[in-house]
Amino acid sequence: MKKTHIVALVLIAIAIATLISFMGDVTTYETIASAKQKPGKFVNLIAKMDKSQPMNYDPVKNPNYLTFTAIDTLGNSIEVVYHNSKPTDMEKSERLVLKGKVEDGKFECKDILLKCPSKYKDDANANAKNVSASVQ
């Protein structure tokens, strides 16, 4: 067996080991109900803001504190605490990806990813709504 083959095999083995250990690190998407079952575990929630509940953000008092209630498509809701500035447009967003963990019945959020009606995306429906509203 050639040396290059041995090195190649070793490297491939390392790569596979890396990917397997990576699979151990990955997290999962959960619903609010299933996330509540796993307190302390880092999960991703797909939800949106419940606009009927109050949102608390006062940059004067503390720019790094935001609380609101998230609701998912199954209708479950949870209070979210986010120690950072409020992402612009969060209220508008139809879909929030919340990364964090459930602690004491609250969702301690580490990162919020916004799925806006359009970011780079051309959302034909949003465009139509936007224009039609201005016509009527």
Add this chain to the structure above:
Amino acid sequence: MKYNGEHLFYGELGHGFAVLSFVASLVATIAFFKASRNNLLAEQKSWIKLARTAFFIETICVFGIFLTLYYIISNHYHEYYYAWNHSSRSLEKKYLFASFWEGQEGSFMLWNIWHCVLGWILIWRAKKWEAPVLMVISFAQVCIATMLLGIYFFGAKVGSNPFALLRNELNAPVLFTNPDYLQFPKIYEGNDLNALLQNYWMVIHPPVLFLGFASTIVPFAYAIGGLVKNDHSWTKYAIPWAAFSGAVLATGIMMGAAWAYESLTFGGYWVWDPVENASLVPWIMMIAGLHTNLVYKSSGYSLKSTYIFYILSFTLVLYSTFLTRSGILGDTSVHAFTEQDMTTQLVCFILIFFIPAMVLYFYRSKKIPTIHKEENTYSREFWMFIGALVLCLSSIIITAKTSIPVYNKIFGTNVAEPEDPVFSYNQIQVFIAIIIGVLTAITQYFKYKNTSKNVFYKKILTPTIIALAISLCISFFGNINYDVKGAGFMVAIHIAMFAAVYGVVANFAYIWIGLKGKMKSAGASIAHIGFALALMGIIISSSRKAVLSENTTGIALLQKSKDYDPAENITLFKGIKTDMGKYDVTYTRDTFNTSNHKKYFELQFISKDGKDKFNVYPDVIKNNKGQEGNSANPDKKHYWNRDIFVYVSAMQNGTTDDTSKFRPVDMKAGDSVFYSNGVIILNSVVKNADSLNKKLLPGEVGIGMNMTVITKDGREYKAMPVVALKDNQLRNIPDTVIAQSLIIKFNKLADADGGKIELGIKEDQSIQDIITLKVYQFPFINVLWIGIIIMVTGFILSIIQRVRTMASIKSSKKRILVAEKIKA
């Protein structure tokens, strides 16, 4: 119905070009294929002639589409959906190009155009490889042309027509019952270019990146040609092309990084976002291919891997097209591109190249010459091959991680990124950086075939010692203590630092030790220096990136932990100096620029020791396209060794509708009165003082109330409301203490004998102008940018050198032939 003011001719012209370009590239593909299979010279010539004609028509069409669409956008013909949706009348002229490639049709067009340009260079230079190489390129043109067709084929929509009409695309039936719909404000004005893309990097980054993407097809096409003809002499022509691809793609990727750094608020230039990874991975694979190609040329080893790497590099470009355009990255990427349903078409685009290429490779693989004798450990080819292998694995690992959404789609799983996605990349890639850094340093000191051990060790000794000394200095005095991820990772960072320094020093030394200072042939060494410098920049700037805007409002955040400090935003009130660690920051003023619709903030930074004072001007631009809120653009203060990076993370405009009233208070000198946040003291009533006279107009006499406001936390402010008198006319000049939202004015004399006066005190209830700020410090970020520039320069030098040598070999061969003829 007849609509007024539409320009339908241009759309028909453009779409005509699109259809014709599809047909012409199909003809070109077939003709080049025929030419490559035909051995009769005369027939081959006639096929080539036909193919070139078709390719010429194709080129005209591609430029025709481009110019027509540009004409439509720049004239604001908003009856076309593309023009309406991606631009507006108030958009600055220089961003019209950016709106061109905001949509995916425009970026496909860029790709098309570059293929044509590269195609003509190859027709001019490639000689006997013209037919097979152009066959592959023309076929890619066929595939891209289908993306722009927008016609229905057996009920399935193929591609998306950039010349589609607004009234066919927009689902707003009420609107289009009006023949003058183009005059509606929202239609007339246009839907605008996304605020994030209104940046000069966005004008130049996509063309360069797409030239890089387009250029990966050339080595791929040579490889396919080689497999078809079972002739491996293409490898020497592919080297400059692979180097070209490496140079341009690197430039394009780093321009994207610069854009992210300049205008996005991710907090840096690279966050291992899937879109970024997708552009990086083909580059890594191309570099692996370039190196094995060099190995084959000089030693005869590594031909098979060269084939594989070139095929994979182009396939990964196609895969990245799929990832970024199919909408599959929806939940993982900050950049979510279009979600037009072209998924099937994009998957076909990958497979139609990858499967035939691999089938052809395995069909031919027995006939590809390989050397069975083992490489010498003390040879350049051995270590270059190892390096290429490591690069290949690195790109496979990155691809595998980036593809999580693809697995979810295929297997129906619900796996997501790890808790700290950036670290999950960094912890692996830091080891890749170590290996590649060291290999970059030592490999050139080996000769091809065999190197004498003594000579090698003698030559490498000095650079090794120097590199070790420098990197130890950096480790000890450079203050790199990135212990957030544990000691193990920090050690890895220090080793990587050494590897990068070693790469710079050893390659620098090699120019003299190995090449005796011949700069002409130093292209590779210079490219390696640049690469290693870039590595150094990456390691320092990211391991020592610091947050400066730590919250000093005094509100304790319990959740702050060792590896997680979310309190990275600071609130600033307009006009109030705020403590921010090393600096005092004041939000002094803001202005709105009507030509680019940006609101600029002036922030004054004064270092605590008073030595450093500067202003930065971050801005926000109001979001468009139906989004509320603002997008922030950072501003930076550049120092030679660091950047202070500032952006407005949130803002609140002051309101003017104030409902509170003045509260009357009787006071005499020496009296004090409470307000909600402290006490107000009337020190004295002054009749003649400089501070008073300044406020008076000529001919007025006045009295001023010299007052002091003391807040609960002990801060003091001066105030002087004034009343001026002229010709029995009273003029009231109130004074305000902005920081305390206090307004104080003179009401009347309450009791003339006792010296009592009535003052009006108002606590302004309106909200002030407030911004929240995020401030980072990136040390030595310039090393990264400089490294990339040097690397690209190195690539260009080596391309020039190779093209020259090839030309000189050819002319010397000619001379020999002529000489022989004369002899005969």
